[in-house]
Amino acid sequence: MRIVCPFCGERELGEFTCLGDAKPVRPAAGASADEVFDYVYLRDNVAGETSEHWYHGGGCRAWLKITRNTLTHEISSVEPAAGVGAAKVGA
Amino acid sequence: MAEFSWLPRSPLEHALVAGAYGARDVEPGIALTEIRNFDLVQIMARRGRWADLANAAKARFGVSAPDTPKAVSASDVTLIWSGPDQFLALSKGGKHTMETLSQAFSQSASLSDQSHARALISVTGAQARTMLAKLSSIDLHPAVFPIGAAAATSMDHTSVNLWRGNDRPDGQAVFNLLVFATFAESLWHTMLDAAAEYGVDIGHSEEFA
């Protein structure tokens, strides 16, 4: 499997680490215990397209947001995660 | 009070043995040269300040800072792309150090001294690409990795900054590698293993290739 880093170009999988689901959003301070439990522990087991955070630690050390199909491993989009490569994403 | 003596030493001081290595009775296909005593500063734009950093770099170095994977050389410094909105400034002789650069980039970037945190290895010779192909997944064919091309990548699970310098006078391509000091010995041994079959000429130098 290869991933096209928006900064480095096409690279082998071994240069990347998968953090996991990019969807969970940290609950506001004062959120209920259930909401926090959901944020920390509960994940959808998606069969199909999913959004994930990956880290290009063996390369440019940028965080990336990757859309991957869990059934085929096809990657349909790779973009810088928010705050990475400020000039590129305008964050 | 205790007396300290800070003596800069190469991370390859023990591992590097100058001279011939590997296959004998052949013209060495690989030359491995460690470059010692350099100044290396990591320059990272503060959030949203890349344009300011680029302007400051142009004014300070006289060349445009790399914003894609490449190495840009001026007369006395090489700027090596190391990631989005960041690059390394490699030089010798104290011209571009933390002390001399901090003022120029005080508004736009954060600086970090890497001079003694990395080892710099230069790889050249007729078999340089063949040998590096054992360790790297980067395509080093001249058509896609010309002079000035650079990559932040991994070799033998070790992060490196790899770039192609100017060719040697005899026309051989030169590949430069910056590796973390504590990983340098490990990568050095791996490179020797990969290069042995071609015959290796090992050395170290105070000058850039």
Ligand SMILES: [Zn+2]
């Ligand atoms: Zn990358």
